[in-house]
Amino acid sequence: MAWIVEVVSVRHFFVLSLALNVSLILRAISQNGAPMAAQKEAKVAQMTFLSFPSLSSPSAAAPATATPPLGENGGERVINLDHGDPTMYEQYWKQTGDKTTIVIPGWQSMSYFSDVKNLCWFLEPEFARQIVRLHKVVGNAVTEGRHIVVGTGSSQLFLAALYALSPRDASNPISVVSAAPYYSSYPSMTDCLKSGLHKWAGDAKIFDKREPYIELVTSPNNPDGFVRHSMVNRSGGILVHDLAYYWPQYTPISSPADNDLTLFTVSKSTGHAGMRIGWALVKDVEVAKRMIKFIELNTIGVSKDSQLRAAKVLEVVSDSCEQAGGSEYAESFFHFSHALMTERWTLLREAVKCSGIFSLPKFSPAHCNFFDNNLGSQPAFAWLKCEVDDVDDCEHFLRGHKILTRGGKHFGFSPKYVRISMLDREETFNLFIERLSQIRS
């Protein structure tokens, strides 16, 4: 795999050189008047508020639809990096041309049923095949001895897992915990219907009740990107592993995940969030059956159209890995996206250095079996801390600079932190880097 090392190294040099240039340019801009600094208290006006992720959250503004070029009126534009909308990946899929195009005639996929012989009767067989193949190619999960359950995104599978794992006849709902900072939607999803089956019980690190519990282990973690294991770690605990970000572009693939219940999604692996497709690998057949039952009651199955499309996309990802460097695929999907994430994280660290008032997590390199190399992490979100003493609320502070992020309190953590999406389109990301680098205390 020497050629991989070579490709990575060349790209790294290129990125370092690029970062140096950007850094110098940004410093020059900064010294010539710091146009953004004067606006830091400006109100963010005329934003269209969305209810996602929270109807009541003022941070949930729409991504700007008009996209003025950087340097013109980019300074007026609201940069929305609150959501993890993975539009960065459009670039790769445009390059692959017709390979991932699907054609569905009007009379196809009309039945509720996809595979009446499968326990998960609404799982498209071709999608199941491509899931198994991709995990084998990437080496990030054991699929042998697992039941595959498809869901309308991994959100639905998370809810299905809670339903499946909660005791039926307990007098009290089971506690659901996750170590802070945890994914901001876990509490509201768990308690949405005030369920008698399960209830949100907060930070796993301080959970000390002597009773059964469900622990959500997100690894690499959303929002901070660190590799995680169970934090409670005692008997009576049931684990759900959310491995949405356990893909080579974000984190070294150290070994195939071998858990009881693991969740994945196309939104973060290939960038197809609009499909709303996720999958679970489930060891226990009774748990799988109950998850399937939940999805029946919730949505009577999962869009066949999106499953067929997801199957095609996963197929091309696997093909691109197996045929990288050949006539069909210049590079694999993961080489492309890993290089892009490396570039972005290099630019972000430069911008943070340039500004001088923020800090970012530091990740130790680890061996990645997929790239056969020692590599650092470059998460889908940046977990940025504002190091200025008199700034207690970093989300509010950045909002003053028209950068919309999700504050630490949503993740059960200090409001000095914010989560920032690293997966937006290039133009938005570059505008963000430019603006961030100019922020002073």
Place this chain on the structure above:
Amino acid sequence: MAWIVEVVSVRHFFVLSLALNVSLILRAISQNGAPMAAQKEAKVAQMTFLSFPSLSSPSAAAPATATPPLGENGGERVINLDHGDPTMYEQYWKQTGDKTTIVIPGWQSMSYFSDVKNLCWFLEPEFARQIVRLHKVVGNAVTEGRHIVVGTGSSQLFLAALYALSPRDASNPISVVSAAPYYSSYPSMTDCLKSGLHKWAGDAKIFDKREPYIELVTSPNNPDGFVRHSMVNRSGGILVHDLAYYWPQYTPISSPADNDLTLFTVSKSTGHAGMRIGWALVKDVEVAKRMIKFIELNTIGVSKDSQLRAAKVLEVVSDSCEQAGGSEYAESFFHFSHALMTERWTLLREAVKCSGIFSLPKFSPAHCNFFDNNLGSQPAFAWLKCEVDDVDDCEHFLRGHKILTRGGKHFGFSPKYVRISMLDREETFNLFIERLSQIRS
């Protein structure tokens, strides 16, 4: 619209003639040995059990995948009409050829967002346009002053409606009722998570608590096909109208539905169950917002691929209505499907007459604004009653004849009734008619 009357009349004569032939053939078969009668106690062996609609329900067997021709070993085949799988419609969509084919390149529809300016930010604008257009063409619902909320099938919208309409801070969950026989999934969907917001409270006709309630009004009703209105009909009640079957092929369109909250689905209107797409027309903006919030927490939106496909299908349905008799469309989608349902109901009533031990609901004709004619109802399900005194469980009785149906008890009603899907493929339906007509007490 005289040509419509003419077309309907010609088809009616054809169907009557066909029914007479079938009736005579069936009588001949019956007199020549009644091969089925001897098998009526035979066990249904080697069936693949599905968890849909209920993991514990033995009635939920898979539709047969092998399809032997009628008259050969059709007698051995299990006929599964438990689900309302609308595969009957494949025939029409095959006829329309490429008109409803969609092509989606790999880089399209990647974002979570469909329309950031819309309250329902995950609703594809083209799908919204085609919904409004189709309701105008058919005349079955008022869309002015309504918010459209898209859902992963109308199941998800039903759950979203319960969430949106349940009081936030009540000490007890609100009662959810529907007049029996009611849709068999309402109780388990309502109580799936033992919610503190809402609880199933059974038959609306006997609900007498002096407290707020949510009443589900399904019209035409699933399972019995009758047009329905609120049964409780007193103050404090909140109504949800499930109009999945309020389309011209099933029931006369008497006036545009003008309710506070109305649910529709492509599964039953066009037959595309595999898409998992439904929509709600919602008058109150706050209710719409809460439904959207539920769908965010449940699945973070709805498959874009299926919405785009649904938009194309609805467009062709409207086109077929507006251009029926022209070079592009020999007949409208609703003329085709109405004629098919007329044929099927005629055959079913003949078979029931032939057998002599069952009865079916009788529907009074009413004026249909769409066809501009007085027409009867021909529901998507037959609500069949076994009139034999010593048969208390019709589902069990028909299972002995290898006909899988859903028994009355699932609908909060007498087990002497069963619900039978009228929307299966032609071959399955014909086999069912043949077998039913031969059943004797």
